[in-house]
Amino acid sequence: MRSIRLIARLDIKGPNLIKGIHLEGLRVMGSPNEHALRYYQQGADELIYMDCVASLYGRNSLSDIVQSAARNVFVPLTVGGGIRSVDDATHLLRCGADKVAVNTAAVANPKLISDIARRFGSQCMVLSIEAKQVGDHWEVYTDNGRERTGLDVIDWVKRGVELGAGEILLTSVDREGTRKGFDVPLIRAVTQEVTVPVIASGGMGKPEDLIDAVRQGEADAVAMADILHYSRATVGDIRRVAQAAGIDVRNYEYV
């Protein structure tokens, strides 16, 4: 049986961990590494680092942060933001990332997905999708939820997997930062179409919110930010709620 992974997500701008609502109004929350270490110690199964100004500068600036995280955080690290080439991905993997997440550059150049997957394997190539509901479907956004692409999320996710994406990081812009729970229909729509693991992101207000994302949405992992950054729950609290609901998660004793 598959274990559901609990992933702490860290959105980073310059030297700071930040958090917004609908990816807007980005509040400075503090030092990324202090938070990362805390979540690791609480038993996060993985960490995701996203550089949210990477598209603006045309580069990912997380090498230093990832390098220092890799020294004392021993769970898989996914790094995203501003990855435009196989070389960019190589650089971040050398810094200690285990996987890379690509959004904007993959939309502009879908071949990048295959290039990265061929070079490092699909397990390493996470397709990051910022999805926003438009009418009765979901549209793909880029640039931290600021630009529309006209792409349909379901079409895009299928295409991405065909091209070699080994995992999907699915962020609901509508729910992100709102604490209103996950966009379960979105998650379900995506998980029904692809066989690769899907990480649900955006909207976790309380530990119980994960139950619907997993049971109804059939997410393979949940990414959490707001709930952890504002210390509304620890990873341990969330793990206990999942276990109590009969959801299989990694056993972890926080000492």
Add this chain to the structure above:
Amino acid sequence: MKAFFGLPEEVIFCKHCIISNQRPSSTVEFRHKHDEKKATIGFDEHGVCDACRYHEVKEKQISWERREKDLVELLDKHRRSDGGYDVIVPGSGGKDSAFTSHVLKYKYGMNPLTVTWAPHKYTEIGWKNFENWIHVGGLDNILFTPNGRLHRYLTRQAFINLLHPFQPFIVGQRIIGPHMAAKFGVKLVMYGENQAEYGNNPDENYKPIMDRKFFSVGNPEEMFLGGKPVRDILAEKQFTLNDFAPYIPPSGDYLESKGVEVHYLGYYLKWDPQECYYYAVENTGFQANSERTEGTYSKYSSIDDRIDMFHYYTTLIKFGIGRATYDAAQEIRNGKITREEGVQLARKYDQEFPKKYFKEFLEYISLTEEEFHATVDKFRSPHLWVNENGEWKLRHAVWHESGVNSAR
């Protein structure tokens, strides 16, 4: 090089934020004429602008506890419990007025009447936020919509004569508060943020009260609207003086006799636009837009009017300062972004032409595309713009500074 509008001939950018010394101060709009020489933001000998200097004062020298006590004292003087309104809050239901009105009612126990001078053309998200402000936030509101035929005429004149299409709107928005206060027998009008923080005469930051000159006038026929004397507009026989009712500010004497005072909440409470966003999301059902506004990166401020981007497009033309620069400068001061990020944001977005509602804007002011561009080009000051092979380029931009790497 010749500078239009009396702007400083040498262009400099603040070393702390990214605003330039071309930024004009607010003017008394109903005296605004074409040949007016503009007062601009001050810079000190270290190359730092007044707005940044004031921000330091705001962070370090002002006792916000003391100011809040003053606020409570002021509110106590006006507070009513007989079912009448005790404060007028002008606003649109955007994050700032949502915060102002809601905090006055639910934290300080006032009974505000909110009043809205309608946008030129509501956006969908703007209308939704306006409705939520009232329905979710729990506030009373009067939505005032001026005669559209006259408002369109004035906006057209303001565009052609001043390249300032928002001028009639600004006039209306500024006087609607005092107007309604006088009508409802309310003595206190509370606006949100003090615009002076962004570079008006800094002395105004040390007063809680808006100068009456901004909303009072002597003879209405001597007012200038759209850069044209009202007398001349009347002579064209399209409109009568009665049509101008909402633009004619109540006289200073009248306001004085009624005891109307106009204050800014930003004087009393430490103002942070981003925190207003959080407050409005939590308390009044406010939502950011579904995509960023053209000309900038943000999607939560000034999103209720379809022609809003043309205001900032005209500031880009006249002063070389676009919307992204205004937004980024404010965010740099408030510690939300670094100067480096601000420079990149301005480089990327400041000069973006607002296509999305261009047609609607042209229809609104009854202008053709050619007339639009011809008018715009007349207002490009030679000290700011140069035409190279048919393409207009800024002579000075903050992203030309040495040390700024352009993105790959």
